[in-house]
Amino acid sequence: METEISKKDEIINIASELFFSKGYSNTSIQNIIDKADIAKGTFYHYFKSKDDLLNEMTKKHVSNLYPQLHEIIKMEISAIEKLNMLFQSTSNWKSLNIEFMKLLTKAVYSDSNIVLRNKLLEETIKQISPLYLKIINQGIKEGVFEVEDPGMTAQFILTSFTSNSEEMSKYLLADKYNQEVIDGLKRTLSFSERMVERMLGAEKNSLHFVEVEVLERLIKGLLEA
Amino acid sequence: METEISKKDEIINIASELFFSKGYSNTSIQNIIDKADIAKGTFYHYFKSKDDLLNEMTKKHVSNLYPQLHEIIKMEISAIEKLNMLFQSTSNWKSLNIEFMKLLTKAVYSDSNIVLRNKLLEETIKQISPLYLKIINQGIKEGVFEVEDPGMTAQFILTSFTSNSEEMSKYLLADKYNQEVIDGLKRTLSFSERMVERMLGAEKNSLHFVEVEVLERLIKGLLEA
DNA sequence: AATTCCTAGACCGACGGTCGGTCGATAAAT
DNA sequence: ATTTATCGACCGACCGTCGGTCTAGGAATT
Known part of the structure; x- marks a missing residue:
């Protein structure tokens, strides 16, 4: 069949x-x-329209992401471990084909894709923020997070990721990969981690969105390109 | 003449x-x-194009904001006081014509204005984030802020404002103003303050973006409308 | 008088979207 | 078993609108 x-x-x-x-x-x-x-x-x-198509498309893309994220939520690990895994799955670090990543980044962060980017973020918040909410609540119970409004925080963190992704995209799209670009990437990523920690009231350096070896591989890919 | x-x-x-x-x-x-x-x-x-017009327009809008903000920077007050004033000037709280605000909110946060909104944010970050940077550095010297990367933090805070404005716009555009809406506005605003405090490593409740009386006036305006 | 700056609006191709209609499959009626 | 009716997937010519171009002429400056 x-x-x-x-x-x-x-x-x-x-x-x-x-x-x-x-x-x-x-x-x-x-x-x-x-x-x-x-x-x-x-x-x-x-x-109904081109916009309608875009809506259905983004909904589908985000939905496809959901199941594996939901798997993580169900695991019996700490909130911090979940958060780290969740981020790694949400972002495309895992599929470390640097050429593909450049292409995707170029596509999503190009001027002609503001509309798509926005829809994607909107849909992500709608579908994924409930998962973040669960983790935040778990973290509060575990005493590792200290948050006043878990719901708003979940949403806020997701939005923040976008702004950080945007920042990182600049480095990924650089036409020349030197130490400066690599440092920029590392710094942005680390900054993002520290920021999320602060937003969650978590201990400093408790979050690690990307494993060192993965980052090294990415950087190696950049240098070879 | x-x-x-x-x-x-x-x-x-x-x-x-x-x-x-x-x-x-x-x-x-x-x-x-x-x-x-x-x-x-x-x-x-x-x-040169419609996009060119939009660029010049946003640049002009943000530039017009700059002088009064720069005045605040030059004042001999604490970093926290400056930050509070800066926010109040950047946002439109001061011109508390509720009808005008609704109109503006509706315009900026409508679907047909994603492009405009984006350009406005981009230009704001470009022109205004240096001012925030100065305040952050001052706050560090005064010992009230604790920040690792002042530059990125400045940018990050400005971006965050957008996401909070977006959230608040939902409440402002509600067709019915009841206690729920008002509470939502208050909660969002307070959340935003606490978040910025955390990002800056500032003491809790040190920031107050909107004076109580101003907020009360706004809410009164909402209820009458 | 010459050159540059500014204004004009007819015109263009590409766009998103509409509309009247074809056609094959399935079901109902004969 | 054959005809008739209904459905909806599918078609593509067509429409108005859009952002943008082009050539020509007028106004100002030199």
């Missing part, structure tokens, strides 16, 4: 590729239907 | 009104030149 994939999903997948490689605003409906080999009418049979 | 206003500034002003009332993406060049009573060619003589 073939892998049954609905036409709608097929369109979403093709549009996804185009959005991430060319940018949302640089991708026309015509581009999408050409590649999908369908007619205009077909597209608008499945989607 | 009449107030000499260049054609370029005139176009910027008119475009500004339209962007803020209808949204950036919903405002066409045609709308602008109609209201400005000029021809297409004239517009494109002064601006």
Whole structure:
């Protein structure tokens, strides 16, 4: 039996590729239907508008992330360990193909993708912040976090990640990889960790979003490119 | 002598009104030149593109904010006092016309203004974060702040304000003003203060972005509307 | 008189979105 | 078993609007 994939999903997948490689605003409906080999009418049979397509797409992307994150939540480990794992899964550190990462970064943080970036963040907050909330509450019980408003904090931390990702994207997209760029990456990452600790009222240096070896590999990849 | 206003500034002003009332993406060049009573060619003589206009516009808006903020920096008061004043000036609390604020909020936080919002934040960070940096450094000297990377912290705090403004905008745009909405506003604001304190390593409850009487007035305005 | 600056608006291609309609599958009626 | 009716996936010509270009002419400056 073939892998049954609905036409709608097929369109979403093709549009996804185009959005991430060319940018949302640089991708026309015509581009999408050409590649999908369908007619205009077909597209608008499945989607109300281009924006509607983007909504469904982001929802799907974030949803796909959810299950593995949920697995982490269910594990019997400390809140801090969960948080570290959660971050590592949310970010793309694991798939350390540097070329792919550069491509993705370029796509998401390009000017023509402000809309996509925003939708992605919005959807992430909607779907993922409840998971963060659970961890925060666990951490409070364990006495390692000290937070007044767990809900708002969860949301706030997720938003903060975006601003830090943006900062890091600058380094990843540098056309030349020297010590300065590498230091910048390390500094930004470390800064992000210390900030989240403060927001959570956690002990300093308790969080480590990226294992040293992973970072080293990334840097090595950068230097070779 | 009449107030000499260049054609370029005139176009910027008119475009500004339209962007803020209808949204950036919903405002066409045609709308602008109609209201400005000029021809297409004239517009494109002064601006390279619609995006160029947006850039100049945001730059001007933020620049107009700069002088009064710079005044605060020069004052001989504590870092904490400066920070409080700075925030109050940056935000629009001072001009407590509730109707105007609702309009502005609606404009800036509408979907059709993601681009504008982003540019505004970008420009704010570029121009205003150096001022925050000075205050942070002063606070460190005074021993009231404890920060590892002042530069990044300044930037981070400014970005955070956006996410909090976004949260507050939800309450301001509520169609019904009841106790729940008011509490939400108060809680969000207080949360923001506590967060900035943590980011700065400042003592709890040392920051007060909005004076109580101002907030009360705002809430009164909300209830009457 | 020449050159530069400014204004004008017809015009362009690309865009997102609409609309009237085709066609094959399935179901209901004969 | 055959016809008829209904459905909805699918099609692509078409529309208005958009951001942006181009050429021509007028105003100011030299």
